Amino acid sequence: MDVKKHIFFGGLNELRAIAAFAVIVHHIELFKKRDKFPSLLDSKYTSYFIEHLGKNGVHLFFVLSGFLITYLLLSEKQKSGYINLKKFYLRRIFRIWPLYYIIFLISFILIPVLAGSFALFSDASSYYNTVINRSDYGLRTVFLYALFLPNLALHEGRIIVGASQSWSVGVEEQFYIVWPLIVSFFNRKVTVIVFGAILIAFVMINFKFYNSILGTLATIIPFEYMAVGSLGGYFYSEYSDLITQYTKSKFIYVTVLLLIGFLIAAPVFKLYIQNLILGGLFLLLILTSINQSNPLPLRNKYLSFLGNISYGVYMYHPFVMFLLFPVFYKILAFYNNIFAFNIAIYICIPVLTVMISYLSFRYVEKKFIKIKDSKFKTL
Template sequence: MENQGENKKIYFEYLDVVRFAAAFMIIILHAYEAWCGWYGKLGILTGGTYKDLTNGGTFLHQFIKNLGLGVDIFFLISGFLITYILLEEKKRFNTIQIKKFIIRRTLRIWPLYFLLIIIAPILVSSVNASTPNYLANIFFVGNFEIIQAAKWPYPFAHFWSICIEEHFYLVWPFIILFIPNRYLLRTFSILIFTSIAFRLYTYYNSEHPWYTLFLHTISRIDVLVIGAIGAYFYSRKPFTFKLNRITRVLFFSLLIISLCIEPVVKWNSVFLAGFKKFFYIGIIAVLLLDYNFNPMFKHILKKKSFIHYLGKVSYGIYMYGNVLLLIVIKKIMWKFQINNAWAFFAIVIFLSLAVPIISYELFEKQILKLNKRFRVIKTER
């Protein structure tokens, strides 16, 4: 029976494209914020000045600032994939080998994560960045350290999302294994409502709630669980999901327009703090379901492309991002007195792809080969 289960490979190839899109969103956001921080707003958004935004520039500025939703897309994908793999293992073998699961996630996350921590002193000194709390990051509580300090320890501030995912990986296999499947949906619902209740409590009882709302594991766990709900239903019975063309255009247009006119992370009212993000997550989830489970896209995107490959290195794209930004600004832009935004973004995008690719091929990929020893179900990775 084990061989039969082993032969059925789990791989959602279109999620590689989504992974890259999410990572690219974060790169553009961080690059834009870095440029604005050092040089002022882009002239293309301000009618030639670096102060006031034009009407069109206001919309584009807001859209770029909302690209932080890329992290939520990562959370949705992680919640779906991790839960689906665990449910399939439980279904096929009537158990989950938690030790092997933890080892697999460790082999994927830890090597690059700790490589950056090891070389952090060199990077920090070379670009005169703020010194991060190494101990907090070593124990994957960097998100709580940022909440406590109320400041971003660049260039490693983005480690907060990895910390949240690690917390998820430590708890989730036990939930899937020990809670009977018939109670899982109820459990997921309780977790989502707990996350909402936590945000509402924080909003009413904290003088400066922003960092906690944005970075606390409980505050962000609901999106991972929403992805898990999709995995729960797909594991019970694989399905297709099809939007007609008009509905797809309407959903996509609604998302784009909303991102252009309203900040995603604006939490100055109880509704915005507790429920607002579900509007965006709901639209994104529907579009992702259509993209991944619509038979039409299987015919259109049936061949793997370079974008699929970039999805495999998306973790590196995300992890190296802030480090490369500081290097580009302080070691290239300032040193050679380059003040051209197009040159800046071109260099950032090139390095944000080239460095992770090299890292993946020469470092991460070699370690990932060890994953086969601890694999219970075949996956593409």
């Protein structure tokens, strides 16, 4: 394997952007349905697609994380002979924690204050009723979110407006704890066996022990999608030339896109099986997207920019929805125009989310990223 100083895969930011905006679309339509407004979830033609669009976006993030983190860890071990665990964990802390705790403060302090201070927010009943339900804001909930266990909090039904989407960030953080230890303590051949064993174990648990404690744990931390990506990261690190040779095919890229499009639009298999198949297809999409010899994968500077701030887009959009939906409910009530309402929502929510995410990235996150890259970089 050829280890280079600066590892950058083109095409991944574009995939991050698509995944983040898939989650936004899902949440917008879910919000509308909960507040009894016409939603794409009500249509038999779009309900399956929209219902699972958010999870599909998150699963794409998971597979991508598994691929990239595994490749980088293996590259570091190949270069240095070991994994600097301290630097790895500090890199993740400086990248993930600042924005996570900003969202934590917004969700536990700012949103409840706004909801209690302005009658306007009561017009969005689904969010408002959740915010004023103080039972979800107890000490246990605060600790679960503060300790990066939002996935456990959500599993317990502790929904926090503005923060519940962070369940997937919790899963990512738990993944970051385990994976470098695996790569550090095992040689390369054993490492790939462990990744495969994790994937098989999670699949078996979901089929055989779904209603057990193990099944609950597997639901809370769906590591199988990271394992799929990690297998891809391992094989790409070992056989990059061979994989590059096959993934430069335009036919393979188009076939992968068509299969993904088909499986996210309609149920074909049992949901869990379909999600796993999609996970494998997401990996193939990643491998074809990073192939510079394939002219078809999406390369767009605007999407790349959005992918670069996609963490913020993913984390801030529920707060933006909390702010904007009541405003447009008032406008809709006055003008009674559902078409104008949807146009406004689908323009204003993404635009304001991108603006806030950019400002957050530039003036907050980037400061920590510079520290991460200057003090704790290993490749």
